[in-house]
Amino acid sequence: MDVRSQVSMVFHLDKCIGCHTCSVACKNIWTDRKGAEYMWWNNVETKPGTGYPTKWEDQTIYRGGWQKENGKVTLKGAGKRRGLTNIFYNPNLPVIDDYYEPFTYKYLDLIEAPEGDDQPTARPVSLITGEPIDIKMGPNWDDDLSGTPDFARNDPNFQNLSAAEQEVMFQLEKMAFFYLPRICNHCLNPACVASCPSGAIYKRGEDGVVLINQEVCRAWRMCVTACPYKKSYYNWHTGKSEKCILCFPRLEAGLAPACMHSCVGRIRYLGVLLYDASKIEDVVHDDEKNLINRHMDIILDPFDEKVIRAAKMNGVADSTIHAAQNSPVYKYVKEWKLALPLHAEFRTLPMLFYVPPLLPVMATLKQVDNTEQADKMNPIAKYWDDNWLYDTSTAELWGTLDQVRFPLKYLANMLSAGNEDMIKDKWKKLMAVRIHRRRVTVGDISNEKADEVLRDAGLTAEQADGVFYLTALAKFEDRFVIPPAHREQAIEMMDFTGDAKGEIGFGIKSKVKRGL
Amino acid sequence: MRNKIYKLITAGLSLVLLINFANAQSAGETTFKSTCTACHTVGMGKLIGPDLANVDQRKPEAWLIKFIKSSQSVIKSGDKYADSLFKAFNQVMMPDQALTDAQIKEVLDYIKTKSPAATTASTSTTSETATEEAPSISSTGDAARGKDLFVGNIRFSNNGPTCNSCHNVDMEGVISGGALAKDLTQAHSRLGEEGVKGVMAGLPFPQMKTSYETKPLLEQEIADIVAFLKDADKQASAKSTTGVGSTMLIGGIVGVVVLLILFSIFWIKRKNRTVNYSIYERQIKST
Numbered sequence: 001m002d003v004r005s006q007v008s009m010v011f012h013l014d015k016c017i018g019c020h021t022c023s024v025a026c027k028n029i030w031t032d033r034k035g036a037e038y039m040w041w042n043n044v045e046t047k048p049g050t051g052y053p054t055k056w057e058d059q060t061i062y063r064g065g066w067q068k069e070n071g072k073v074t075l076k077g078a079g080k081r082r083g084l085t086n087i088f089y090n091p092n093l094p095v096i097d098d099y100y101e102p103f104t105y106k107y108l109d110l111i112e113a114p115e116g117d118d119q120p121t122a123r124p125v126s127l128i129t130g131e132p133i134d135i136k137m138g139p140n141w142d143d144d145l146s147g148t149p150d151f152a153r154n155d156p157n158f159q160n161l162s163a164a165e166q167e168v169m170f171q172l173e174k175m176a177f178f179y180l181p182r183i184c185n186h187c188l189n190p191a192c193v194a195s196c197p198s199g200a201i202y203k204r205g206e207d208g209v210v211l212i213n214q215e216v217c218r219a220w221r222m223c224v225t226a227c228p229y230k231k232s233y234y235n236w237h238t239g240k241s242e243k244c245i246l247c248f249p250r251l252e253a254g255l256a257p258a259c260m261h262s263c264v265g266r267i268r269y270l271g272v273l274l275y276d277a278s279k280i281e282d283v284v285h286d287d288e289k290n291l292i293n294r295h296m297d298i299i300l301d302p303f304d305e306k307v308i309r310a311a312k313m314n315g316v317a318d319s320t321i322h323a324a325q326n327s328p329v330y331k332y333v334k335e336w337k338l339a340l341p342l343h344a345e346f347r348t349l350p351m352l353f354y355v356p357p358l359l360p361v362m363a364t365l366k367q368v369d370n371t372e373q374a375d376k377m378n379p380i381a382k383y384w385d386d387n388w389l390y391d392t393s394t395a396e397l398w399g400t401l402d403q404v405r406f407p408l409k410y411l412a413n414m415l416s417a418g419n420e421d422m423i424k425d426k427w428k429k430l431m432a433v434r435i436h437r438r439r440v441t442v443g444d445i446s447n448e449k450a451d452e453v454l455r456d457a458g459l460t461a462e463q464a465d466g467v468f469y470l471t472a473l474a475k476f477e478d479r480f481v482i483p484p485a486h487r488e489q490a491i492e493m494m495d496f497t498g499d500a501k502g503e504i505g506f507g508i509k510s511k512v513k514r515g516l
Numbered sequence: 517m518r519n520k521i522y523k524l525i526t527a528g529l530s531l532v533l534l535i536n537f538a539n540a541q542s543a544g545e546t547t548f549k550s551t552c553t554a555c556h557t558v559g560m561g562k563l564i565g566p567d568l569a570n571v572d573q574r575k576p577e578a579w580l581i582k583f584i585k586s587s588q589s590v591i592k593s594g595d596k597y598a599d600s601l602f603k604a605f606n607q608v609m610m611p612d613q614a615l616t617d618a619q620i621k622e623v624l625d626y627i628k629t630k631s632p633a634a635t636t637a638s639t640s641t642t643s644e645t646a647t648e649e650a651p652s653i654s655s656t657g658d659a660a661r662g663k664d665l666f667v668g669n670i671r672f673s674n675n676g677p678t679c680n681s682c683h684n685v686d687m688e689g690v691i692s693g694g695a696l697a698k699d700l701t702q703a704h705s706r707l708g709e710e711g712v713k714g715v716m717a718g719l720p721f722p723q724m725k726t727s728y729e730t731k732p733l734l735e736q737e738i739a740d741i742v743a744f745l746k747d748a749d750k751q752a753s754a755k756s757t758t759g760v761g762s763t764m765l766i767g768g769i770v771g772v773v774v775l776l777i778l779f780s781i782f783w784i785k786r787k788n789r790t791v792n793y794s795i796y797e798r799q800i801k802s803t
Contacts, residue, residue, distance in 0.1 A: 086783075091786030095790050137796075
């Protein structure tokens, strides 16, 4: 057992309102620079939709991630032979038009334009060329318009969905959609690290953050191709690739990453997971249908004494183990088994997990007679003449699951490598928590019925209360359990600190000029 | 005392003058022999430059003086006769002569005395006599030794500087020489055997003269170098006949096209346009 710690994340998609506050916070801190204008280390996508860059999930176009051939797992777009033949021209790179051409407006024209017959306008100009442009696209162009022919209908996750099933989704277009916020997954088997010819990318030992060393990067851009999530970006100004750094300077100071800190929907959770690194290779080589279950098996129980002992042998600090025991991510992923990795079939073992969205699925619209209720109301009160019921209740417990308006297959393609039962299992749990809480707070559901639901979903009443607490009431300290940095110990694992005496900071090679 | 000195000086001066007067007749001849014979004959046919017999009847004296002093300036001034001469003699430049007008006149006088009657000088006979009489050097040169001499593997017996310190010859197995003086690859066909010999024996070019005047080449050495230059010329002309000309250009273009086709087959699966191409194409454009 080779126990290591990883700062891991859970995004609760039911809670995301698609406000892009996370993206803006990230942009303001990290990518508001020349050459990085088009980058969104954090971006929010509307689903169904093609995402950013367009169709990033379609690896027949971008050839990212790993593939299993003859029992061997290799990089799809890189590797020795492919790398050598394409070393000077990387043929599957996304181009700027696949992302979007970044733009701003000439706001100064509004106040400085000479007097004339027309209202002055702020023309859009490209942030790359500085010339006026026609804005063709943005990082989430389709934002609240799911179902458009350009983007939603080209969603790669529609594979294996029948034409009729797809049509159902688009009949309800403009209603049935959800948001998918994405950052770097800080994978356990990162394709970007494997693809880099310069060895500039590494996974930090103490917390598993994947970083690109800007002093070693030689602009091969193999990581841009190799990352199936397209979360490595090439800075055309500095000539180096960049990616999400999980705000490690903030993490080391005990602060949550900017995107998580600023999230108004409070959908993001961050905590430590302990995992068994010796099993990674074995798991990566497993069949696609076993991938997620095996992935979950790697994550170890931080309360298990054997695990704790092995962790200490590996130099994992007590405080980190303690943080792992309180980790909200561990609860969501392992204890309640509510969260799933995005596109596990890419075989990178992503360490960012998503709680699948329930809301667009479970409710049905029903015509009811509300006159009796309306009569009871004071005439002064606003008269309620809406006879439609947004109904989430059902007589036979899981009835709505079978008549969902959002095909299960769609979410399964995204979050469980095509396994519908896995999504159904998560939905049952989410539904059971709601039914349980309805029994507690409203009391119109019988105890037998609620208990049956919980049993069916595989949750205890305490667990359901826990899910409810962490989903709806969690405070800052509950959502972000950040271990102390232990930066010094982490450095000592790699180097003798005496070598670095008189130097400063992280990753700075040149010595500081001292006064005198 | 003073008288004695004056007497001595006057006696010395008169002696010098006497000698000068005695040699006056042959002054033109000595100048001609030292500076002109490398390239010119009088009545014995062409060498590197034209036969100078009756040259005074072809052009006036003033023109001749100007030409001898600086042939290139006369050619550049647009003189047609000078230009045609230059072209007729393989565009070999006649070096400028640092002679005074008086000296040139002496030389011209000497030529006049040597010239046979203009009407009787037929070119065919003169050229025959030229080939008969001109080679005063044995022509049995050893090309291999000539090469060694040229490159400097063997020293000239009078310690003259090695040829390739200033001259270059393009030939396989011969190290590249200097670029200070004329490239001698085709010297043989340009000047002819006699011409090459003449240059080395007579030293008509000022730089050659300063280099070899006190360290003259031996006859055998000259013959060896001539043989070597003959070989070099032969090889160079054999090479130039295999020139590729336009086939190189056409071959290059065809090659590029073939390579491009191969590349486009090899990288046929590459992503060559944006995924959003069709969307962007449909969008309304302001310009």
